[in-house]
Structures are given as structure tokens and as C-alpha cells.
Amino acid sequence: MRAAKIAYKPVGLALGAVSGMVAGALFKQAWKKLGHDDDAPDATDEDRAWGEVLLAATLQGAIFSVVKAAVDRGGAVATRRATGVWPG
Template identity: 75%
Template sequence: MKASKLAYKPVGLALGALSGVLAGALFKQSWKVLGHDEDAPDATDEERTWREVVVAAVLQGAIFAGIKAIVDRGGATATRRLTGTWPG
């Protein structure tokens, strides 16, 4: 394993945790803005419709994937600027 890849591991883990926190907060705010309840539905919420559960899941997945890509790419770019090598 390359030294740059090994050195990037802890950075990648920290960025992963950060992206999860950011994505969770963004999803919660997005759900409120869309005019829904404070909390997004769980798949097993009996009172919620199929449509509401699926829309919430798709929105949450899209936000999490987008934020993760942004944070991962930014971390890799910053690593290259600092070390001169891409961490992949």
C-alpha cells in the first residue's frame, strides 16, 4: 500500500463522519422546507403513506451521496495540494 494512501486513511474516516453529520442536517432542513413534519418517516411508520416514505428515502439517499462526494473529492484535492500525490 502506498504511503500516501495509508496516510489518507484517518483523514478519510474523519471526512466520512463529517459528511454524515452535514448530510443529516441538510436532509432534516430540506424535509422541513418541503412542508413535511419535523421528522422524516421511517419505512415502518404505519401512519405514513408509501409515497411519503419513498420520497423521504430517495431525498435522503441523494443528499447523503452528494455530500459524501463533495467532501471526499475536497479531501482528496487538499491531500494532493499538501503532498503532491492523489490519495487514491
């Protein structure tokens, strides 16, 4: 049982990296669909208003959280199916 949890660590790290890339791509597409510039504003972007910066941060955080949760959950379910042990 413990071996499966230990073996899941590198899988979890790889899934985390992949989920970050997927979330980043989804955020870029969502930001473009909202009719804003191609690039989302940074917090220190002097030419962008507070509202736009905070909207971008909120959207980005929501997308990253949902994608990460979905990928983590999917990885845990796949691990249980393969090993019979929940990795958490």
C-alpha cells in the same frame, strides 16, 4: 507515495463521519422546507403513506450521496495539494 495513501485513511474516515453529520442536518432542513413534519418517516412508520416514505428515502439518499462525493473529492484534492499524491 504509498505513505501518503496510508496516511489519508484516517483523514478519509474522519471526513466520512463529518459528511454524514452534515448530510443529516441538510436532509432535516430540506424535509422541513418541503412542508412535511419535523421528522422524516421511517420505512416501518405505520402512519405514513408509501409515497411519503419513498420520497423521504430518495431525498435522503440524494443528499447523502452529493455531500459524501463533495467531501471525498475535496479531501482528495487537499491531499494532492499537500503531498503531491492523489490518495485514491
